[in-house]
Amino acid sequence: MRYPLLAPLFAKPVRLVAVLAMTIALSSGLAVATAPASSAAVRSLPTPAGLPVAIEPMATYVEQISCQPGYRTGTLALARLLVTTYPNTSYAGAYNCGMDGNRSEHYDGRAIDWMDSVRNPVQAAQAAAVIKFLLATDRYGNQFANARRMGIMYIIWNNKMWGSWNGTWSDYNGCSKTPSTALDSACHRNHMHISLSWNGAKGRTSFWSKRAFAATDYGPCRTAEFNWSANYVSFNSQRCPSYPKVTAPAGSSTVMKSLVSFAGASIYRGMGGKPVMAVQQALRVPVTGRYDDTTVAAVLRFKQAHGMVPTSPIGYGTWRMLLKTFKPKV
Template sequence: MSLPHVDAPTNRRLPVRTLGALSASVIAFPLAAGTAEAATLPLPKPSRTLPSALDVAPPYQPGTLCLTENQVGPVAFAKLLDATYGKHVWGVLRKCDQEHGEGRALDWMLNAAKSSDLAMGNAITRWLAAPDAQGRQGAMARRVGINYIIWNRQIWKAWAPERGWQAYTGSSPHTDHIHLSFTWDGAVKRTSWWTGTAVTNYLTGPPGTEMPTSNDPRDYVKVTLRRGSRGKPVEVLQRSIGGIGVDGSFGPATESRVLGYQKEKGLTQNGIVDSRVWNAIIGAPSTGGTTGSGSTTPTTSALAKYAGTVLRKGSRGEAVTAMQKAVGGLVADGSFGPATEARVKAYQKSKGLPQNGVVDATVWAALMGTSTAATGSTGSSLAKYSKVVLRLWSRGEAVKAMQKAVGGIAVDGSFGPATEARVKAWQRSKGLAADGVVDAKDWKVLAGGSSGVAASTPATSKPSTSTPATTSTELTAHKGSTLRSGSAGAAVKALQRALGGLSADGRYGPATQARVVSFQRAAGLTATGVVDRATWDAVERSVHPLLAHWNTVLKRGSHGAAVVALQRALGITADGSFGPATETAVKAAQRAAHLAQTGVVATVTWKAVEGRAR
């Protein structure tokens, strides 16, 4: 699949001067066909004299932490843009959301449907990505400390500038804002734009967590590598696993070798080098009752003091260390990173718990060999709730009684995503429709009655329309919100982006209401203009038509409805049989999305195919 270049033919191309370290103060840039001619706009000016040397370009630096403050670099750059172009709405920190979750991604709001905003967005982004007078690609992006840019359905990557601007097919087209992801050096204003001195050794995390420079793989256990990574850690990896050239660049050949190494060691074959792969390389234990440091599994009494502590990605401290020792298969370093989260999810799966990667009272109870299921919920005490229908975001005593009865979940009277996941798992175990809604049929079984369905036979009386328990989209966090005229905030903005044809300003006005009514009619819903759970679900399915299959793994030899859906999305004969032709088409889609070409369809590939089909 060819990717359209950003500089596609336009009505008129105006000359653009090459941008040097201290180049011209204005830039002329062509707009898309059908809009006004390009505006001549000022460019941001540095407060320091820029050196001739250019800052090093680090590999992709994904966000993995849950931090609580904006980093100074994105804030300073947002203020610089405001000073240059006039005040705009902008935002940085979003809770546990990739680089936004680390306070190092900036969303600077513009509307690409407006010719003036389009010209401004083009001017800013192309100035950052352009070569300087010496022909060095992305010179200004490297000086500012930008890792990648997304704007108006296109993405540019500082670690691979030779690819130029590529089509971006993520859930948000980024037509209402420029997304600037900062490197850690840019995040803390350590780059030449701010200091006048070029960075030569880049940060890999918050200051104080710099990348090691040794040749000992034991020093890299906390470093995660994947395709696109570069530098010393990749060299150490390549030397350690052998069978590959040592060039410090994690490309397709290295990824293929990593996949082979993971298979040899019985590890998850995802091509990503995390602590499990490093531990295999250095010979540290990956399973069993001891940790990578050799300490034994904590006793129940040692864990009890942490039972009230909730841990998730980004947590640190003694409680994390104790948990890591208890679940096993991890280096007990007290840092809850991606490898720990993956191990927690695997542990939760083994215990039949919701696989959310969060260590709460239920997980601590399992680690201590106890149970959170209450014994006081008898059939008679549940009977009074038989006519009560519970679903996501319900609250009260009925929710508490249900939580006690199903067990394996905190009893807090709040029907949140974790409770919904547990209810679905319980329903599946009882042969009920796993829709996460507790109604009369479910209360009857909870009270000790029969479901009337063999446990191995899925019920069909309540077809599920909800998102699978282990699946989430950009809309999932907002589906508990009811929106109507006058509503405002992040949920409204997410809705507007999903519906399309609207300015995503976060305000539920007449235009948004009219768009909702139109959508509801088209979806066969009651056209109220009020966005309830049914409307959220329908919007989510329209944005993600393959969502129901994201948790289904397909490969050669698979059959059925999921294969038909896959084949239709790929544009090939939909016969429901995953044969060589389907495998070839899958590999082509994976190649186009820069994924490992395994021919196996799991969540990431489903999403890539879905984005291609839209």
């Protein structure tokens, strides 16, 4: 099973943080973050009434392969719960595809960045309280109960990553050896990243629905010809086939290599990110990173010139024609 690749440092934009210095040490085992002395005064996230005795298993890791930036129902509910409980914080996460590393559940609406800094004593205590809430054993003896009920796949916070695949914390990207404030964003010291399963993101899990939803949703599957899949359509109970990464043929241009990297991603008017940039470079329009009117017009001309129905969405058919057009001549 593949687990999330560690994002390169500086994959996320560096944000300003408070100048108060404080650290929280996360153990490499099952222990949660050690809270500051003031943590006793920090409120916990509320536990919903009416939770069933039945509970979900640990979430299966399902990699992001589609481009649907935004917030799914459960993702947004979690974000709002955090900022409602802790009004001195905010959330982000609707990042354009390809702009935050190679793979990220931000791109398909299954992840949030909860903006909470370890260098602020109050916010550090809040983060410790959240981790304790998510990973505590409940009264029925279920380990990591609320993380399971929310469908949490992994958490990255203050140099460490917790994964549902083994229930332990591990070092993230060597961040424990890079204490510089310049790396606070890359090392998740000024925000906590939380990625969800498709069940959690869709709000099916018991924390939100009051009904344990045990079946894994594997989401959309990519085909062997593309590196990205089309958008999520419906529940998928079958594990997706595993295909090698698609690479550009020998002698390919820079444009062709970029197209191959993002081919398969669904693109609609108003979307943005690197898949859009690849199309803009190919069609020789200003590379704005937004699927704007100029780019839409170029796509319509391209489709018409190649005998395709001139509609604005970019799907598998358009990608195939782009790859065929820019394939190196033998």
